[in-house]
Amino acid sequence: MDFQGIREEIKSRIDIVDVISDYVGLKKSGTRYKGLCPFHTEKTPSFVVSPEKQVFYCFGCGMGGDIITFVMKEEGMSYNEAIRKLSERAGIKLEINQNVQEREVLLQIHRAAAAFFKDQLRKSEKALKYLHTRGIGKESIERFSIGAAPEGWDTLFRHLKKEGFQDRHLRLCGVVVYKEHSQYDLHRDRIMFPIHNSSGDIVAFGGRAIEKNIEPKYLNSPETIIFQKKRILFGLNAAKEGVKGAKHVNIVEGYTDVVMCHQYGFTNTVAPLGTALTEDHTKLLMRFTKEVVVIFDGDDAGVRAAKRALPIILKGGLAARALLLPEKNDPDSYLKTYGAGEFKGLLSKTRSYVEFMLTNAGYGVDNLREIYDTLAAVEDTVLRAQLVTELSNKASISESVLTEKLKKVYKPMRTARIVKQRGKMLDEEILLGIYLSVPDIAEMFKPMMDMDLQGLMENELIKRIFKEFFSGTTAPTIEGLSKICTEEEVAYITGLMVNPNVDPNIGRESIEKNIEGCIKNLKKKWLKKKLDEIQEKINKASLANNIDELALLLQESKKYNNEKRGLF
Structure with a gap:
């Protein structure tokens, strides 16, 4: 679609x-x-x-x-x-294609399976006893729709068939395993944790073995058209309101860690699904928060996990902090042993990425080099500047030296320069705001189409956008811009459209004068830059007594000065 x-x-x-x-x-x-x-x-x-x-x-x-x-x-x-x-x-009816229909059937299967597991939990003394032993209360069972898979090989399969689901859909959904001559349930004799996407749909299950000798201990559904591990965080749907209130999200490692954190009041907690944190996870989190706290065990494995996770979070434009728990503790065990008050105390002492690397992750040149590489990969210029300042203060390294070092390794994904709104706008900012705000105004921009935009504008983003508009490859609308710009860039451009300096109600004649004035200013700046460059060459040619080159440069200077006079 x-x-x-x-x-x-x-x-x-x-x-x-x-x-x-x-x-x-x-x-x-x-x-x-x-x-x-x-x-x-x-x-x-x-x-x-x-x-x-x-x-x-x-x-x-x-x-x-x-x-x-x-x-x-x-x-x-x-x-x-x-x-x-x-x-x-x-009231717009969307056309539903076969893929969308198939997706909806798979969601129905997962809803039916979740209801089945929930019913099985009520009947299973063993499963209820296990949850009670783990300290998981009734409210948590309800909040996370926790269920139980029975011991039988095909109990769920037979239930879903009875509900009317077809084999081809059951093959695709992952809750049933199909062999050549048999079918059986993927999860058997396990505590079942439904996995929701951010919209609240159940898209998979995580099963935790009840018996100690069953391997693997945790078993997730396979990936399907509705479930990709790298794009889902367990507990996010339940954590949305908690994240809003706390202004940050906690990332832990396991299902029971998430459930226990929520049970003790830390409802802003989520976990990846048995995989390392990915860039897709950070993109997902960007929709809900600007700061992430990773919580790991305080052993060597926990330090390594934090060293992997923090750079990915920072690269995605989110502030990142780390909390290492006392050794041999995870959030689940720590909360049950020490309670919410102690855990809250630990959360008040989280360490920023720079602090973590300087105090927990090693020493010497290699450690600093790792920090440089991480900071260089941070595309958010404001966040990167904050990290540079912090590293300068805490490692006693000159900020200018750090900035120079980072320049050597930093390779930005885009050349766009986002400029914050301010009292006085650049001429190209005013021009872009008018171009997007005033209908049937493109004719007035013809003089710009013949100019060298590369030398004319200092804002790389606006330069790129005008090139797209003038070539006809992008429509001058928010929809068109969203195809070629990041969210941050679209937000910045929207700001130009509503800025008081760009008012389409001042009348056509005033708007046209505004456009002419801005284009003239841009050309004046370009000519000044050109004349300064020529003057520098004239000075060098004079010192070298190079008469022929001097004559050519003076002729070129005269040409640009005449152009400049014509603008006044």
């Missing part, structure tokens, strides 16, 4: 003000609406919604976008999930 194609249709049917009003108290302010930003704490409203442009922007935290972006951020939804939610609100 092409969700991108219906983005504009949604926006044409639903007013962004109506949607955001469900989450934020908005008051009209001129042609716009203002309110307190839902994405950061503030006392004075800096969150602006423009019904005319169908965008929002916060001048406090820099968050911005359109109606789809807002629902994604506020609800913690994926792009497709937000499209589905808003399509339903707009």
Whole structure:
């Protein structure tokens, strides 16, 4: 299904003000609406919604976008999930293809299996006794929909067949194993933990052996079209509200660690599914938080795990901190032994990445080199600057020396430079804001199309966007920009559209004068730079007494000076 194609249709049917009003108290302010930003704490409203442009922007935290972006951020939804939610609100019927139908059947199978396991738990004294022994209470059993798989080889299979599910779907879902002449349940005699995606759908199961001699101790469902381990975090659906309140997420290692943390009040806790943390996990977490705390055992294995996880979190643009528990303890055992108060005390002493590396991860040149490599890979320039300052202060290394070292190894993924909103905008910022805000204005930008944008603009992102617009490969809309820009870049561009310096209501003549003035300023700056370069060459040619080169340079200088005079 092409969700991108219906983005504009949604926006044409639903007013962004109506949607955001469900989450934020908005008051009209001129042609716009203002309110307190839902994405950061503030006392004075800096969150602006423009019904005319169908965008929002916060001048406090820099968050911005359109109606789809807002629902994604506020609800913690994926792009497709937000499209589905808003399509339903707009009364748009989405075409359901075979893959979508198949996905829905697999979700139904998992719902039926979860209900079956839950019913089996009620009947199993052994499973209930095991949970009681582990200290898992009734509320936790309900919160995480914990169940039990019976000992029989095909009890679940026969139940699902009775429910009317077909073999081809049972083959795909992973809860039943198909051999040449037989079928049997994947999970048998295990405590069952349903695994939810961030929208709350059950997409897989994790089974914990009840008997000590059963291997493997933990058994996850295989990957399917609805379940990829690298994109799912156990407990995230239950943790969303807790993460909002705590302003960070705790990452632990196992199912019971997550369950016990929630049981003791630390409801902002999640865990990867028997795999190391991935970049996909950090992208998922970006929808809910800006800070991650990894909690590992304090042994060598725990230190190694933290050293692997922290750089991945930082690279994804999230602040990262570490907590190493006393040796031979995990969150589950620590909470049961010492209680919530002691655990909260430990959480108040988490260490930043820099602190962790300097105090727990080793010493000497190799350790510093590892820190440099991690900092160099951090694409968020603000976060990287904070880490550099911290390393400078704590390792007694000059910040300028560190910056130079990082320049040598840092290779940015993009050349875009995000510039925070400020009182005075760059000429290219004003031009892009007008280009995106004012209909039928492209004709006024023809002089720019013939210019060398490389030398004309200092903002690399805007330069790249104008090249895309002028070549006709990208539409000048939020939808078009979302295909070629990061979320941060789209938010920044949205800010240009709602900035007071870009007001489409001032009249066509004033807008055209504004465009002419900005293009003229850009050309003046370019000519000054060119003339400065030529003057430097003239000085060198004079010193070398190179008459022929001097004559050519003076002729070139005259040409550019005439151009410059023509601009005044």
